[in-house]
Amino acid sequence: MTGAGALLREIRRLGGGRRLARLAVAGVVAAGTELTGLALLGCATWLLVTAADQPPISALTVAIVGVRTFAIARGLGRYLDRLVSHDAALRVLADVRTAVFAAMARPAREPDTSPDEGDRLARLVEDVDSVQDVLLRCLLPAGVTVLAGGVTLAVTGAVLPAAVLPLAVGLIVVGVLLPVAAFGAARRAADGLASARAAVVGAAVDVSHGAADLIATGAVAAAVAVAAAEADRVAAVERRAGRVAAAVGGVAAVVPGLTAAGVALVAAPAVAAGETSGAYAAVVILLALGKVEAAGVLPDAATRYAHLRGALDRVLAVLAPPTAAPAVPARATGAPAPAVVAGTPAPPVDVRLRGVRARYADDRAPALDGIDLDVGPGRRVALVGPSGSGKSTVLAVIAGTVVPEAGSVGVAGAAPDPETAWRQVSGVMADAHVFHASVGENVSLGRPGVDDDAARAALRTAGLPGWADALDRVVGEDGGQLSGGERQRLLLARALAVPPPVLLLDEPTEGLDPAAAAEVLRAVLAAVPRAAVVVAAHQLAVVADADEIVVLDAGRVLERGDHAGLLAQQGWYAREWAAQVASAEGYRAHATTG
Numbered sequence: 001m002t003g004a005g006a007l008l009r010e011i012r013r014l015g016g017g018r019r020l021a022r023l024a025v026a027g028v029v030a031a032g033t034e035l036t037g038l039a040l041l042g043c044a045t046w047l048l049v050t051a052a053d054q055p056p057i058s059a060l061t062v063a064i065v066g067v068r069t070f071a072i073a074r075g076l077g078r079y080l081d082r083l084v085s086h087d088a089a090l091r092v093l094a095d096v097r098t099a100v101f102a103a104m105a106r107p108a109r110e111p112d113t114s115p116d117e118g119d120r121l122a123r124l125v126e127d128v129d130s131v132q133d134v135l136l137r138c139l140l141p142a143g144v145t146v147l148a149g150g151v152t153l154a155v156t157g158a159v160l161p162a163a164v165l166p167l168a169v170g171l172i173v174v175g176v177l178l179p180v181a182a183f184g185a186a187r188r189a190a191d192g193l194a195s196a197r198a199a200v201v202g203a204a205v206d207v208s209h210g211a212a213d214l215i216a217t218g219a220v221a222a223a224v225a226v227a228a229a230e231a232d233r234v235a236a237v238e239r240r241a242g243r244v245a246a247a248v249g250g251v252a253a254v255v256p257g258l259t260a261a262g263v264a265l266v267a268a269p270a271v272a273a274g275e276t277s278g279a280y281a282a283v284v285i286l287l288a289l290g291k292v293e294a295a296g297v298l299p300d301a302a303t304r305y306a307h308l309r310g311a312l313d314r315v316l317a318v319l320a321p322p323t324a325a326p327a328v329p330a331r332a333t334g335a336p337a338p339a340v341v342a343g344t345p346a347p348p349v350d351v352r353l354r355g356v357r358a359r360y361a362d363d364r365a366p367a368l369d370g371i372d373l374d375v376g377p378g379r380r381v382a383l384v385g386p387s388g389s390g391k392s393t394v395l396a397v398i399a400g401t402v403v404p405e406a407g408s409v410g411v412a413g414a415a416p417d418p419e420t421a422w423r424q425v426s427g428v429m430a431d432a433h434v435f436h437a438s439v440g441e442n443v444s445l446g447r448p449g450v451d452d453d454a455a456r457a458a459l460r461t462a463g464l465p466g467w468a469d470a471l472d473r474v475v476g477e478d479g480g481q482l483s484g485g486e487r488q489r490l491l492l493a494r495a496l497a498v499p500p501p502v503l504l505l506d507e508p509t510e511g512l513d514p515a516a517a518a519e520v521l522r523a524v525l526a527a528v529p530r531a532a533v534v535v536a537a538h539q540l541a542v543v544a545d546a547d548e549i550v551v552l553d554a555g556r557v558l559e560r561g562d563h564a565g566l567l568a569q570q571g572w573y574a575r576e577w578a579a580q581v582a583s584a585e586g587y588r589a590h591a592t593t594g
């Protein structure tokens with residue numbers, strides 16, 4: 001149960017030793033409650049067997065008091081057990097929930113490669129609740145079985161040493177072997193069912209969404225047969241899991257009886273030899289029956305753990321502390337970089353990349369390989385190149401949200417830390433979000449110093465002068481009520497409202513025609529004369545004025561230089577420039593004649 005071990009370490013990291021101590025107390029109380037029940041069973045058994053010989057009542061007084069005491073204590077113990085265990089688990093849950101939300105709010109060091117971020121977040125919220133189930137229904141019963149089992153074995157050993165072996169065997173079968181079998185079967189079933197169910201859903205969706213095409217091509221029967229075969233596969237996996245669960249349940253039901261019979265077998269000669277009394281032998285037999293029966297919750301706990309394991313792993317993965325950036329020196333001092341506030345000129349900063357290699361997944365080619373870049377204050381560098389060549393990844397590396405696996409990144413001489421990089425680096429990134437709020441709120445984002453006047457000025461600079469008088473206009477979910485060009489310019493205004501020392505612009509003028517785009521970008525750059533600027537763009541005309549233009553291809557630098565120099569090189573840039581000019585002229589000619 002590596003996941004369970006990691007969970008306990010995480011609980012300690014988040015809540016300190018007190019959380020683990022509370023869980024341990026919960027385990028002791030639960031074990032105490034179970035032992036009180038067993039003591040009641042033992043006392044009552046001794047009383048009944050001894051009373052059959054009609055001894056003087058004084059000989060039974062202690063046992064009678066014991067039965068009453070244990071009966072009352074068991075009820076109280078159960079109440080206390082629920083109280084303490086739920087209190088401990090809910091405190092842990094609160095720690096985990098807070099930490100998960102904090103981790104989700106933190107900019108990702110590792111890029112997210114999941115296909116559906118929204119689905120992942122929704123599932124994560126449910127996953128956090130699984131922590132409670134793992135604690136209360138899996139780990140606690142296991143701890144109780146170990147504690148209460150140990151005490152029962154000790155008591156049995158004191159009364160009748162020969163009975164320890166059959167009891168231990170019964171406990172190992174029900175408390176160890178059956179849970180291991182149940183866990184393995186449930187894990188195989190869960191793994192198999194996930195893919196089998198996905199295949200059924202996929203086949204069913206193909207049949208329903210593609211019905212018209214299937215009918216038109218006479219392929220309905222074949223498609224339905226595929227869906228039916230996938231459904232059969234699900235049924236087969238479920239049947240297999242059901243058979244194992246039934247076998248485990250069956251064995252768990254007979255082992256307590258067999259254990260009691262085994263204890264009875266060794267007890268009979270001991271009673272005959274006068275080593276112990278019949279009453280004590282009966283106590284030991286019933287204790288074995290009761291304890292092994294109680295351990296019968298463990299196969300169920302193991303099955304439940306197999307189902308919760310995936311959720312637990314996902315939560316632990318989110319909670320894992322971010323790993324340090326490889327090959328990048330840490331920030332020289334612990335002092336945070338000064339916050340940039342509107343109206344306060346931020347100190348200039350330079351950006352330096354050396355031999356940067358970055359990769360999104362181990363089994364994929366590097367998205368960047370051997371990238372060198374120098375962007376001093378006031379310098380404008382453009383990144384161009386085919387789609388997927390790595391432009392956005394260079395910006396993400398500078399922002400610190402993608403950590404390179406080799407090479408170094410320096411922003412003002414230190415590796416960018418995603419937690420604090422926003423103080424020095426901001427702009428319009430590929431995944432920037434427009435909030436379902438007003439224009440003014442989207443521009444200011446609640447930052448101190450960005451009042452309405454600052455927001456208006458930023459909107460004008462970003463090419464949205466008409467919006468300066470519409471700060472209250474609500475823009476819809478993720479800017480749904482905006483055109484692509486308006487959305488980008490709103491994001492530009494947000495970046496300009498607090499001009500950063502390093503301005504990163506990913507397709508900032510997407511959706512505008514090249515002439516308007518170049519004009520907007522010129523105005524934006526004029527507003528941040530001392531910023532180090534890196535712009536990624538597809539339209540070459542928009543960035544032709546840049547001090548340096550870097551052409552990327554498959555994560556490597558293909559060409560670099562200024563516009564005139566690159567045209568002279570007669571390479572990718574020159575060809576793309578000619579193609580874009582021809583296409584713009586063709587468009588203009590078409591528009592004029594049309």
Ligand SMILES: Nc1ncnc2c1ncn2[C@@H]1O[C@H](COP(=O)(O)OP(=O)(O)OP(=O)(O)O)[C@@H](O)[C@H]1O
Nearest residue numbers: 111112113360367386387388389390391392393394
């Ligand atoms: N989050 C991600 N997870 C996995 N792979 C990614 C991710 N983002 C980018 N990639 C891959 O990294 C490579 C570089 O992508 P990047 O977005 O940096 O290129 P780009 O030049 O900005 O493309 P575009 O011009 O289309 O925006 C591509 O192969 C892309 O598929």
